[in-house]
Amino acid sequence: MAVRKPPTERQRRLGAELRKMREHVGLSLTEAAALHGTDRTTVSNIEAGRFGVSADRVRVWAANYSCPDTAYIDALSQIARERRTATANxxxxxxxxxxxxxxxxxxxxxxxxxxxxxxxxxxxxxxxxxxxxxxxxxxxxxxxxxxxxxxxxxxxxxxxxxxxxxxxxxxxxxxxxxxxxxxxxxxxxxxxxxxxxxxxxxxxxxxxxxxxxxxxxxxxxxxxxxxxxxxxxxxxxxxxxxxxxxxxxxxxxxxxxxxxxxxxxxxxxxxxxxxxxxxxxxxxxx
The missing domain is CATH 3.30.870 (Endonuclease; Chain A)
Structure with missing residues (x-):
C-alpha cells in the first residue's frame, strides 16, 4: 500500500474551517456525526486534516451547518477537490x-x-x-x-x-x-x-x-x-x-x-x- 502523504497546510486549513462551522452552530463532535450520518472519529479526523474529504461532502456538511456564504463554501470545495485530483506540483x-x-x-x-x-x-x-x-x-x-x-x-x-x-x-x-x-x-x-x-x-x-x-x-x-x-x-x-x-x-x-x-x-x-x-x-x- 502506498504511503499516504501528510496533509498540506491548505488541507489542514480545510479541516479547521469545517470545525469552525460546527462550533459556530454549537454542535459537539457526536452531534455533528449524527447529523452527517457518520461517526465521531471520522468528523474529528477530517477536521484535523488527517482524512481527506470530497467536495460534495464539504457542501453537505456546510448545508447541515446552515452556512449561508456560498463563495466561502465554493472555495472550500475547491481545496477538497484539489486533494482528490492532485497531480504532482x-x-x-x-x-x-x-x-x-x-x-x-x-x-x-x-x-x-x-x-x-x-x-x-x-x-x-x-x-x-x-x-x-x-x-x-x-x-x-x-x-x-x-x-x-x-x-x-x-x-x-x-x-x-x-x-x-x-x-x-x-x-x-x-x-x-x-x-x-x-x-x-x-x-x-x-x-x-x-x-x-x-x-x-x-x-x-x-x-x-x-x-x-x-x-x-x-x-x-x-x-x-x-x-x-x-x-x-x-x-x-x-x-x-x-x-x-x-x-x-x-x-x-x-x-x-x-x-x-x-x-x-x-x-x-x-x-x-x-x-x-x-x-x-x-x-x-x-
Whole structure:
C-alpha cells in the first residue's frame, strides 16, 4: 500500500474551517456525526486534516451547518477537490530536501489572489536573485551542507515564477531601509541585487514601497510578515518567518491584527515612484 502523504497546510486549513462551522452552530463532535450520518472519529479526523474529504461532502456538511456564504463554501470545495485530483506540483520534488513549511508556503503562493509582505532585514525571497539568496543562506545556523544550500537556492529561484504568467497574484512588497542597506555579500553583488529590485515593478502586478529610517517606529518591527489572500477573506493566511522555518496563522483575530499592522506600515512607506528613487540612491551610496 502506498504511503499516504501528510496533509498540506491548505488541507489542514480545510479541516479547521469545517470545525469552525460546527462550533459556530454549537454542535459537539457526536452531534455533528449524527447529523452527517457518520461517526465521531471520522468528523474529528477530517477536521484535523488527517482524512481527506470530497467536495460534495464539504457542501453537505456546510448545508447541515446552515452556512449561508456560498463563495466561502465554493472555495472550500475547491481545496477538497484539489486533494482528490492532485497531480504532482513542482514543489513536490523538494519534499525530502526541505522543511514541509517551505513547501506549504510555495503552495499558498501558487493559489494566492494577492500577496502583501513586509521585510525588515533582508529583501523579499520572491525578489532575490541567485547570488543574494546564496549569501543569505550561507548565514544559516547550523551551516548548510553544499547539497542543502543548492536545494534551497534552487527552490527560492523557482518560487519567483509565481510573479509571472496567467493568474499571477497582485503583490505589494513593503521593504525597510535596513533591508536595502544590509550587506549580504560583497558590494558589487549588492548593487546587482538592488538593480534587480528596481526592475521588478516593471511587472504590472508588482508594487514596491520603501520605509526609510526617517519614518520612525512601526508595528511588528522585529519580524518579517507575508499576508496571503485566499479566494475569500476567511481563507487568508499570515506567514511569519521564525528561526525554524515558517509559522502560519489563520484565526480571525490574527488576520485582522496583521491586516492592521500592514496597513499602518504601508501608510508610513514612500510611494512606488519615490521608493524607486530611494533604492537608486542607496545603490549610489555603495
Amino acid at each position: 513542482w514543489w513536490d520534488a523538494y519534499r525530502d530536501k526541505l522543511a514541509v513549511t517551505a513547501l506549504d508556503l510555495a503552495e499558498m503562493e501558487h493559489h494566492a489572489l494577492a500577496l502583501r509582505g513586509a521585510q525588515i532585514t533582508h529583501l523579499p525571497g520572491l525578489l532575490q536573485h541567485e547570488d543574494y539568496a546564496r549569501a543569505v543562506f550561507q548565514e544559516a545556523v547550523p551551516p548548510l551542507t553544499p547539497e542543502a544550500l543548492e536545494s534551497r537556492i534552487a527552490f527560492r529561484m523557482r518560487r519567483r515564477e509565481v510573479l509571472d504568467g496567467h493568474g499571477a497574484p497582485e503583490c505589494t512588497f513593503l521593504i525597510h531601509e535596513a533591508a536595502l542597506r544590509m550587506r549580504f555579500g560583497e558590494k558589487r553583488m549588492i548593487k546587482s541585487q538592488l538593480d534587480h529590485l528596481l526592475k521588478q515593478p516593471d511587472r504590472e502586478n508588482v508594487t514596491i514601497r520603501v520605509m526609510p529610517f526617517a519614518a520612525g517606529g512601526f508595528p511588528s518591527a522585529g519580524s518579517s510578515t507575508l499576508y496571503v489572500s485566499g479566494p475569500v477573506r476567511q481563507l487568508d493566511t499570515v506567514q511569519l518567518d521564525i528561526p525554524t522555518g515558517s509559522a502560519f496563522l489563520s484565526a480571525e483575530t490574527h488576520l485582522a491584527n496583521y491586516r492592521s499592522v500592514l496597513d499602518r506600515m504601508e501608510e508610513r512607506c514612500l510611494g512606488p515612484d519615490s521608493s524607486r528613487d530611494f533604492i537608486h540612491d542607496v545603490m549610489q551610496d555603495l
